[in-house]
Amino acid sequence: MAEFLLDFEKPIVELEKRIEALKGLEGVDSEIAKLQKQAEKLRRKVYSRLTRWQIVQLARHPRRPYTLDLIPYLFTDFTELHGDRGFADDPAIVAGIARFRGRSLALVGHQKGHDTKERIRRNFGMPHPEGYRKALRIYKLAEKFGMPVINFVDTPGADPGVGAEERGQSEAIARNLQEIAILRTPILVIVTGEGGSGGALAIGIGDRIYMLEYSFYSTISPEGCASILWRDSAKAPQAAEALKFTSRDNLDHGVIDGVIPEPSGGAHRDWQHTAKFIADQIAQALAELEGLSHEELIAKRIEKFRKVGKFKTIR
Amino acid sequence: MFSRKNLRPARNTRKKTKLKDGLWLKCESCGEILYRRELDQSCWICPKCNFHFRIGHRKYIELLLDEGGLEEVDKGLVPVDPLRFPKYKEKYRSSRKKTGMEEGIVSGRAVIQGIEVIFAATDFAFMGGSMGSVVGERVARAARLALAEHKPFVMLTASGGGARMQEGIFSLMQMPKTSAEVALLKQAHIPYINILTHPTMAGVMASFASLGDVIIAEPGALLGFTGPRVIEQTIGEKLPPGFQRSEFLLEHGFVDIVCSRRDLRETVARILSLLAEPHKEPSTQT
Ligand SMILES: [Zn+2]
Numbered sequence: 349m350a351e352f353l354l355d356f357e358k359p360i361v362e363l364e365k366r367i368e369a370l371k372g373l374e375g376v377d378s379e380i381a382k383l384q385k386q387a388e389k390l391r392r393k394v395y396s397r398l399t400r401w402q403i404v405q406l407a408r409h410p411r412r413p414y415t416l417d418l419i420p421y422l423f424t425d426f427t428e429l430h431g432d433r434g435f436a437d438d439p440a441i442v443a444g445i446a447r448f449r450g451r452s453l454a455l456v457g458h459q460k461g462h463d464t465k466e467r468i469r470r471n472f473g474m475p476h477p478e479g480y481r482k483a484l485r486i487y488k489l490a491e492k493f494g495m496p497v498i499n500f501v502d503t504p505g506a507d508p509g510v511g512a513e514e515r516g517q518s519e520a521i522a523r524n525l526q527e528i529a530i531l532r533t534p535i536l537v538i539v540t541g542e543g544g545s546g547g548a549l550a551i552g553i554g555d556r557i558y559m560l561e562y563s564f565y566s567t568i569s570p571e572g573c574a575s576i577l578w579r580d581s582a583k584a585p586q587a588a589e590a591l592k593f594t595s596r597d598n599l600d601h602g603v604i605d606g607v608i609p610e611p612s613g614g615a616h617r618d619w620q621h622t623a624k625f626i627a628d629q630i631a632q633a634l635a636e637l638e639g640l641s642h643e644e645l646i647a648k649r650i651e652k653f654r655k656v657g658k659f660k661t662i663r
Numbered sequence: 664m665f666s667r668k669n670l671r672p673a674r675n676t677r678k679k680t681k682l683k684d685g686l687w688l689k690c691e692s693c694g695e696i697l698y699r700r701e702l703d704q705s706c707w708i709c710p711k712c713n714f715h716f717r718i719g720h721r722k723y724i725e726l727l728l729d730e731g732g733l734e735e736v737d738k739g740l741v742p743v744d745p746l747r748f749p750k751y752k753e754k755y756r757s758s759r760k761k762t763g764m765e766e767g768i769v770s771g772r773a774v775i776q777g778i779e780v781i782f783a784a785t786d787f788a789f790m791g792g793s794m795g796s797v798v799g800e801r802v803a804r805a806a807r808l809a810l811a812e813h814k815p816f817v818m819l820t821a822s823g824g825g826a827r828m829q830e831g832i833f834s835l836m837q838m839p840k841t842s843a844e845v846a847l848l849k850q851a852h853i854p855y856i857n858i859l860t861h862p863t864m865a866g867v868m869a870s871f872a873s874l875g876d877v878i879i880a881e882p883g884a885l886l887g888f889t890g891p892r893v894i895e896q897t898i899g900e901k902l903p904p905g906f907q908r909s910e911f912l913l914e915h916g917f918v919d920i921v922c923s924r925r926d927l928r929e930t931v932a933r934i935l936s937l938l939a940e941p942h943k944e945p946s947t948q949t
Contacts, residue, residue: 518872
């Protein structure tokens with residue numbers, strides 16, 4: 349695959365390449381050390397002041413690990429299950445069962461593609477109603493067999509086409525929200541990339557929501573917001589600032605439970621370590637949730653949903 | 664632009680306003696010139712083509728609820744602009760001034776043909792009837808009140824805006840919040856009825872507005888997730904007439920009944936009386 353570099357990545361990667369080129373040569377150790385220090389400094393400088401728009405670009409990076417990329421690092425015995433039993437199998441959402449550190453659980457996640465063919469086959473990770481319905485089917489399966497559910501969220505949004513409307517996109521999303529609220533098993537959500545509106549939400553709520561450091565979760569895409577606000581989707585960077593939707597923002601808003609750090613330079617530079625950080629978070633969350641009875645679990649979950657919202661009472 | 668030929672021909676806004684101020688106005692659909700007072704007496708339905716003019720929550724209260732109207736609860740909740748979003752405060756203030764409402768929803772206790780209910784209605788006139796924290800909170804509280812008082816919950820929507828962009832993630836999270844309350848109502852076997860009016864879209868349609876035990880829609884209402892203009896941009900062609908309208912949803916199985924505004928009250932009352940027959944002890948097990 350051709351290398352894809354974001355503008356702000358370029359100077360860092362150039363330095364890294366110079367370091368690579370020097371490696372193995374005689375008498376350049378001090379030069380390498382110097383360059384490495386320089387690279388680390390530059391990396392820290394760039395990544396400590398990322399704009400929200402830069403974070404969007406990282407979240408959408410074509411080498412970002414998707415659900416099927418992460419699964420081999422996180423789970424064993426992964427068995428993909430297909431279809432909503434009503435209409436079709438939606439390739440934009442993958443689902444299945446697997447083992448995590450010795451215990452079985454259910455998985456649901458958006459799936460994008462790394463090349464053009466796969467991107468098209470996966471509809472760029474934009475689900476149709478049958479995708480949400482497949483997810484719900486797996487949730488019910490998980491409930492039945494006492495397995496926790498892990499969701500991986502990375503979608504630009506719900507499919508904006510004719511078929512999705514004909515097959516009741518609204519109903520499919522709404523029903524998932526209703527059923528997730530009272531599902532008798534723990535549900536974890538990891539937002540790994542784009543948390544795009546209703547398409548994300550339908551598999552994006554649960555007992556715990558975590559976001560990878562360079563991901564976002566939003567009610568509208570920055571482009572959509574910009575075209576409503578300023579009639580110009582090119583103003584997406586400004587819209588990203590206005591929407592305040594990064595992992596840190598959402599943690600500050602009290603809407604999510606934690607931010608999962610990414611390896612230096614972002615998840616796309618090191619899938620394995622990204623998976624390691626995710627695995628640690630999953631283990632911790634499961635340990636917290638598994639002691640609860642179903643009733644406690646659901647009561648706490650609904651209480652959590654109820655608390656979200658900011659308003660005041662004027663009399 | 665989305666073709667609305669059958670239901671809504673291109674309109675000349677200036678002309679319309681002029682007419683609206685006077686005694687006469689033009690049907691948005693068939694172009695018939697109508698006498699305002701007559702229209703008001705016939706539920707704002709065009710006598711010639713059955714077009715349902717948009718009416719606000721006050722008119723719905725008058726048309727649907729028994730004498731006494733709405734005993735409103737949870738008044739005084741107002742938004743706080745949590746993201747300090749561009750122009751939100753101004754937009755809120757002008758909506759408030761224009762509509763006389765504190766937010767895009769009213770909710771409370773009511774009676775429909777002798778049946779005590781909890782009733783709530785969103786209003787398109789207030790920021791498109793979009794759902795921010797206040798609308799979500801009031802829907803949630805109305806559902807809880809229905810649960811606490813063991814009364815059916817009748818929810819009317821006119822929400823073209825879906826989740827209110829200006830409140831960002833807080834708006835989006837009103838969808839699970841309201842849907843969770845509906846889940847609890849259902850577990851308690853309390854009837855939940857949706858009345859969908861023009862338009863009900865996006866985040867509202869994809870949460871509490873699609874979850875009724877029975878879903879009733881007014882004729883010709885635009886109901887869906889993605890807006891027709893966005894779909895047309897995506898697919899690069901015009902949508903057929905009637906796409907995402909009530910009748911389309913009926914045909915595809917997402918609405919139970921398309922019901923004239925004239926018959927709404929009787930229909931809701933009949934359904935409620937059937938669902939809540941006194942001899943049927945609701946089972947507490949789910
Ligand atoms: Zn007419």
